[in-house]
Amino acid sequence: MVKGHIEMFKKSLLFQxxxxxxxxxxxxxxxxxxxxxxxxxxxxxxEGDKSKLRRKSLFRKIVSPDELFLxxxxxxxxxxxxxxxxxxxxxxxGDKIIDPKIELKKKVFFGLRRCDLNGIMHQDMVFxxxxxxxxYKARRDASFLIGLHCNEGDDYCFCNSVELKDFFDLxxxxxxxxxxxxxxxxxxxxxIKKFSGVFKKKDKIITEEDRKIRNKKKLDTLDIKDxxxxxxxKKGSDLCVGCxxxxxxxxxxxxxxxxxxxxxxxxxxxRVRKPASCQLRHFTRVAGDxxxxxxxxxxxxxxxxxxxxxxxDRHEEVFCTGCGRCIExxxxxxxxxxxxxxxx
Amino acid sequence: MxxxxxxxxxxxxxQGCLLSVIFNEDEILDIINAVDIKEFRFIMGEKYDGxxxxxxxxxxxxxxxxxxxxxxxxxxxxxxxxxGTCACHGNIPSLRSFNEKNIEYLKYDKxxxxxxxxxxxxPIIKHINVEYCVSGCPPDREEVKRFIKEILLGKTFYNYQDxxxxxxxxxxxxxxxxxxxxxxxxxxxxxxxxVCPTSGLECYGCRGLIDDASFEDYFKLMKEKGxxxxxxxxxxxxxxxxxxxxxxxxxxxEKLH
Numbered sequence: 001m002v003k004g005h006i007e008m009f010k011k012s013l014l015f016q017x018x019x020x021x022x023x024x025x026x027x028x029x030x031x032x033x034x035x036x037x038x039x040x041x042x043x044x045x046x047e048g049d050k051s052k053l054r055r056k057s058l059f060r061k062i063v064s065p066d067e068l069f070l071x072x073x074x075x076x077x078x079x080x081x082x083x084x085x086x087x088x089x090x091x092x093x094g095d096k097i098i099d100p101k102i103e104l105k106k107k108v109f110f111g112l113r114r115c116d117l118n119g120i121m122h123q124d125m126v127f128x129x130x131x132x133x134x135x136y137k138a139r140r141d142a143s144f145l146i147g148l149h150c151n152e153g154d155d156y157c158f159c160n161s162v163e164l165k166d167f168f169d170l171x172x173x174x175x176x177x178x179x180x181x182x183x184x185x186x187x188x189x190x191x192i193k194k195f196s197g198v199f200k201k202k203d204k205i206i207t208e209e210d211r212k213i214r215n216k217k218k219l220d221t222l223d224i225k226d227x228x229x230x231x232x233x234k235k236g237s238d239l240c241v242g243c244x245x246x247x248x249x250x251x252x253x254x255x256x257x258x259x260x261x262x263x264x265x266x267x268x269x270x271r272v273r274k275p276a277s278c279q280l281r282h283f284t285r286v287a288g289d290x291x292x293x294x295x296x297x298x299x300x301x302x303x304x305x306x307x308x309x310x311x312x313d314r315h316e317e318v319f320c321t322g323c324g325r326c327i328e329x330x331x332x333x334x335x336x337x338x339x340x341x342x343x344x
Numbered sequence: 345m346x347x348x349x350x351x352x353x354x355x356x357x358x359q360g361c362l363l364s365v366i367f368n369e370d371e372i373l374d375i376i377n378a379v380d381i382k383e384f385r386f387i388m389g390e391k392y393d394g395x396x397x398x399x400x401x402x403x404x405x406x407x408x409x410x411x412x413x414x415x416x417x418x419x420x421x422x423x424x425x426x427x428g429t430c431a432c433h434g435n436i437p438s439l440r441s442f443n444e445k446n447i448e449y450l451k452y453d454k455x456x457x458x459x460x461x462x463x464x465x466x467p468i469i470k471h472i473n474v475e476y477c478v479s480g481c482p483p484d485r486e487e488v489k490r491f492i493k494e495i496l497l498g499k500t501f502y503n504y505q506d507x508x509x510x511x512x513x514x515x516x517x518x519x520x521x522x523x524x525x526x527x528x529x530x531x532x533x534x535x536x537x538x539v540c541p542t543s544g545l546e547c548y549g550c551r552g553l554i555d556d557a558s559f560e561d562y563f564k565l566m567k568e569k570g571x572x573x574x575x576x577x578x579x580x581x582x583x584x585x586x587x588x589x590x591x592x593x594x595x596x597x598e599k600l601h
Binding site for chain 2: 048055056058075076085238239240241242243244245248249262263264265266274275276277280281282285294296329331332
C-alpha cells in the first residue's frame with residue numbers, strides 16, 4: 001500500500017479506537033436531513049421510476065428526505081460523482097492550454113453501503129496516491145461520506161468474503177427506533193458537532209451483532225493464482241454477450257479513454273475523459289490494429305484476476321468489494337463467484 | 345489549404361441521412377464554411393460534374409441507374425463516404441432479400457422498368473470501394489460532424505467500436521434484455537448515445553455489427569429466455585440483414601431452435 005493511504009487509514013482506525021458513538025432518533029432523522037439539504041447538496045439513493053423498465057435505483061441529488069430508497073443497495077454505483085463519466089481535462093486554443101476551473105458545492109453523501117465506501121477507497125488508491133488526479137481530488141475533497149450499514153445482503157452480494165475495511169466519515173446502523181452512528185474521521189466528528197442537537201453521545205451502543213452482514217452468497221477462496229488455465233473459466237465467457245455492463249456497474253472499475261472534441265474552427269476544442277471497459281475488444285486495440293486480448297475468455301479472466309489478484313499484488317487490498325453488481329447487471333447473470341467456488 | 349470540394353449525393357433511400365447533415369442547425373454555417381460544397385440538392389440548385397475530394401453517398405443500389413451513378417462518383421472522387429445504413433449495410437431496401445414468402449409485389453414494381461431484372465438491392469460497398477462508412481439510420485449528427493472535422497484535420501476517422509450497451513449504461517438505464525426484449529445492444533456499434541434504449545425501445549441494430557459480435561451466445565441467451573431464434577434473426581435482419589446473414593453462415597444458430 002502506498003504511504004499516503006496508510007496514514008489516512010491509520011487515522012480512521014484511531015478514531016474507532018476512541019469508540020465515539022452517537023445515536024439519532026428516527027423521529028429527528030428527517031429534520032436532520034432537511035438541515036443537511038439546506039446547507040449542502042445531499043446525494044442519496046433513489047429508487048428511480050418503477051413504471052419505466054429502464055430505470056433502476058441510483059444515487060441522485062435529494063431534494064426531500066422522502067425520496068430516499070434505503071431498503072437495499074443501489075443498482076448503479078456511486079462512482080460517477082467522483083470519476084466523472086465526461087470529464088473535461090482541459091480546453092485548447094491552438095497551442096494554448098486552458099485548465100478548467102473546478103468549483104464544486106460541498107456534497108454530503110448519505111446511504112453509501114460498505115461496498116460503495118470500499119469502492120471509493122479503492123479509487124482513492126488509484127487516483128490520489130501515486131499520481132494525484134486533480135479532478136478526482138477536487139470531487140473527493142468536496143465530499144462527505146455517510147454510510148448506512150446493511151444487515152441483510154441481497155441475492156448477489158458476498159461482501160463477507162472480500163475483507164472489507166472501515167472507510168467512512170460517519171456510519172449509520174439501523175437499530176429499530178434509532179440509528180446508531182459511528183464516527184470514522186475527524187471530519188465526521190466536526191460534522192456531528194454542527195448538528196449536536198440531534199446526535200446523542202452513547203458509548204458502545206454498536207454491538208458485534210450490529211456489525212455483521214448476513215450474505216446469501218459466498219466466495220470460497222481469494223487465492224486463484226493456480227487456476228488461470230482452468231477450463232471452467234470458459235463457462236463464464238461462453239455466456240457473455242459482450243455488453244460491458246459488469247465494468248460500468250462496478251464500484252471499483254476506473255479504466256478510461258481520452259478523446260479530443262474539436263470545434264469547426266479546427267483550433268479550439270476540449271479533451272475529455274470517458275469510462276472504458278476492459279470487456280470490450282476495442283479496449284486493447286493498439287497501433288497496427290493489434291488486439292492484446294482478442295478472445296472473450298482472456299478478457300473475462302483479466303477482469304476477475306484484476307478484481308481478486310492483480311490489485312492485491314500491488315496495493316495489498318482485494319479490489320472486489322463483493323457487491324455483486326456485475327452479476328446483477330449482467331444480461332446472462334454470469335456468476336463468476338460460483339465458477340470459482342466450483343474449481344478444484 | 346484550399347477547401348476540399350465536397351458533394352452530397354443520394355441514390356435509393358429516404359434522404360434522411362442527408363437531412364442529418366443539414367439538421368445540424370447550430371453548425372450548418374460552420375460546415376458550409378469549412379468545405380466547398382459543389383452539389384447538395386437539398387440546399388442548392390447547382391449541378392456539378394467535375395472532380396471531387398469527398399463524395400458522400402446515401403442510399404442502396406437497387407437499379408442500373410443507381411449503380412451507374414455510384415461508379416461514376418467513384419471515378420471522379422478521391423474519397424467516397426458511404427453515408428447511412430442503406431449505403432453501408434443494405435438496410436430496409438435489402439429486406440426484400442430475406443422475404444421468405446417471396447411476395448411478388450416486393451420483388452419489383454412492375455410499372456418501374458428501372459428496377460426490373462436488376463437483382464437484389466445491395467449496399468454501395470458491395471459495388472465500389474469506399475474509404476469510409478458512417479452508418480446509422482440516420483447517422484448520428486454528432487458523428488457526421490466529427491467525421492467532417494477529422495477529415496479536415498487529416499486524421500483517420502474511426503467508427504465508434506464499442507457496443508450500444510456502453511453508452512446505455514452510462515445513461516443509467518436498466519437492461520432491456522432483463523425484460524425479455526430482443527435488444528441487440530450488445531452486438532451493435534454504439535455512438536448513437538443509446539437513444540432508443542434510453543427511451544425504452546429495444547435496439548434494432550441500425551448501426552451495424554461490432555467486430556466481434558457474440559452471436560451464438562446471444563442466441564443462447566435468447567433461447568434461455570424462451571424467445572424463438574427465428575424471431576431474433578428477423579429482428580436482426582431489419583437494418584443490417586446482408587451483413588448479419590453473411591456472419592451467421594456456418595454458425596450453429598439454427599441448431600439452437
